[in-house]
Amino acid sequence: MDTIQQVVLIAHTLIAVLIIVLVLLQRGKGADAGAAFGAGASGTVFGARGSSSFFSRTTAILATAFFASSLTLAYLSSQRTAAPTSLLEDAPAQEESLMTPVEDELPSTELPSTDLPTTDLPSVDTGAEELPAVDEEPPAEPNGQ
Numbered sequence: 001m002d003t004i005q006q007v008v009l010i011a012h013t014l015i016a017v018l019i020i021v022l023v024l025l026q027r028g029k030g031a032d033a034g035a036a037f038g039a040g041a042s043g044t045v046f047g048a049r050g051s052s053s054f055f056s057r058t059t060a061i062l063a064t065a066f067f068a069s070s071l072t073l074a075y076l077s078s079q080r081t082a083a084p085t086s087l088l089e090d091a092p093a094q095e096e097s098l099m100t101p102v103e104d105e106l107p108s109t110e111l112p113s114t115d116l117p118t119t120d121l122p123s124v125d126t127g128a129e130e131l132p133a134v135d136e137e138p139p140a141e142p143n144g145q
Contacts, residue, residue, distance in 0.1 A: 005076045012069040
């Protein structure tokens with residue numbers, strides 16, 4: 001089924017390229033005004049009407065083929081078997097014993113007990129005597145203000 005889908009995809013791409021080429025080869029509507037005044041349109045390979053009817057018909061046929069190949073590709077892709085979409089779905093399942101850590105291998109979270117002797121630390125002088133209390137007035141400055 002993959003080969004059929006690949007063939008239709010290649011044909012679909014070629015049809016799309018041919019449609020693009022045909023649309024670019026066609027003349028615009030403004031080119032018909034020049035042909036009405038004898039611009040030599042009657043001496044073309046495709047006849048007196050020029051190539052417009054040939055290109056228009058070919059574009060319509062290719063557009064129909066493009067539509068049909070689009071529907072065919074949509075149908076073929078819907079008929080595919082469900083394949084895994086990621087590598088994780090295709091991986092073999094592991095046993096649960098491998099997924100759970102072993103208690104003996106885990107590092108201990110308990111802090112080690114230290115039986116260090118306690119020492120008296122020297123007291124820190126904070127200078128609380130020098131600072132006035134909140135309720136007291138600050139001392140007067142010596143310059144007499």
